[in-house]
Amino acid sequence: MEKQIPFTGILSNKAEENPDFFNWNRVKVRYCDGASFAGDSEDKAAQLEFRGQRIWSAAMEDLMSRGMSNADQALLSGCSAGGLASILHCDEFRNLFPASTKVKCLSDAGLFLDAVDVSGGHTLRNFFSGVVSLQGVQKNLPSSCTENLDPTSCFFPENLIANVKTPLFILNAAYDSWQVQASLAPASADPSGSWRDCKMNHASCSESQIQFLQDFRNHMLNAIEGFSTSEENGLFINSCFAHCQTERQDTWFADDSPLVGNKGIALSVGDWYFDRSSVKAFDCAYPCDKTCHNLIFK
Template sequence: MNFLLLIGFLVLISTWWVDGGMGAFTDLMVDLTLVKSAISKGAVCLDGTPPGYHIQRGHGSGANNWLVDLEGGGWCNDKWSCMYRTTTALGSSKHMDKIFFPAILSNRSEENPDFYNWNRVRVRYCDGASFAGEGYYKESGLYFRGRRIWSAVMEELMGLGMSSAQQALLSGCSAGGVASVLHCDNFKALFRPQTKVKCLVDAGLFLDYVDVSGQRGLRSLFDGVVTFQGVAQNLPERCTSRMNASLCFFPENLLNGIKTPMFLLNTAYDTWQIENSLAPVSAVKDGPWKFCRLNYTKCDSSQIEFLQGFRKRMTTVAESFYQSKATNGLFINSCFTHGQSVLPGTWHGKNYPSITNKGIAQSVGDWYFNRSKVKLIDCPYPCDTTCHNYVS
């Protein structure tokens, strides 16, 4: 598989054209902190460099509350794809720098009304296996230490005051969303019983779905990640005891066993999954899906019908998840995009995506603070006129 596809949908840090351009966000730049003590623990990026995170401290009513966001950015499943990542910030802290804190990480109350004054942390993603790998590839000097990175960063944050948190939220987008699923109960276990702890999964509901050629490309990718990076030992035994470990990397097979309250934020027409799983280049070539996979307006009626089948499967999984625990929450809209908590134009603001006039930030806040139960599933495309659709 082309290694560029493995990178997936990167968190769009550099695309702040929304609401006035990059100049409007200069106060959201946050410095990188390296966890240098992690090296002695073997908690390192793919190339052996220390992991890192970015933090803005809370104040006022949020001074003792913590939001920890796990960065996304695809996966690597073999020597070449993992070696490529070592030349980027997705595999080496040598390439990391300060970043923007927008949307759910913003320090602006008008953009992030419920979490703006919390301690907000972005944990950088440099292991390529959703913070879950364990191993070493001697031939190329690749370190698969995602689980150790998770532990080392959490230990440092606990020492910075997170151990006494009154409220905490673990979030993640895309591959970071998968990590949020995998580590949700681990995160809860860090805190005192009286601490309110919940988890948010954005664009992390990757489905084991048959593609347009009848193959299961995402299953093959995940099998490579789990096998090559030694992920199986860090997957829940309640899942691996009854099915192949690779299938236990799919959130759909883990959700109903998670004890900590969780919120699923996803689009029913996830563009990363359409482009890389449902209609990957390997299955499409120059066939009828060549243009549809990149631009939903180019899809014919039969292709839309196929995508509606994918939506039905996603909403079925989401319904089961919601029904499994009264404290869970749900926002599944009908937009063609991927990742909605990390962009200011979709998280909160003017003309943001909504379901029954309720936007994403409000929905997450209502769920977290128990202001109301949130179970929102959009009607099928093309009914939603509030979407911020993505076209490649």
């Protein structure tokens, strides 16, 4: 029996759930390659092939042949690894269309940071390094970055976003729950388990642990400082412990959805996409936001 993909949040076809995009043609490209559709390598001895970039190109070619080439408006969005894919492929997506088409990109929870973990190591950098090397990602990274930095650094969005020419909206929780769990305080960096309770429930964090998380938030704010100066770009950085907020109905558009400055995520993205207003929404630091839908780890 096939598992049905839920079309909720930004993918919903109901005006009451998705006021600005409900009547759009919506396509979800399933994530399958492990490198945000950027890999292209083959190891015959190990019987391994990674073809993320080719899968992306084939999917776009198919969609264009089915009528996407006639679109008046297009939005490339994704969350988590898909959010990184939206950044990596944003200008490539823009170039599929004629200049008359309104094209923008949205990255949800894709702002992975090259941050120091709780042991002083670089868990996520080590992980990304393996992905980039194994999958031959370097050839598909923008030369504007690789001419100045190593390939692994150029897989981190903080080193890419300044050079994206297409209007881009970054939506991210300042205390991204996946990054806290898998990047900042994974079991490998916390053998004593001193972060276990804090990861499960941020209300259990000690003062020093909260300060560590505040430093992570400051890293994120510093990473987007230059990006935020562009009038064409949009930002919504809320002080929640969450990961992926566009495809969940409760966070995208509901009566109790997260707010920054009395405006939720769906209306902020809509205002930005349709040029109704500039959107640069920065939340105050934890614990000020009482509208969050925080994720609890297990």
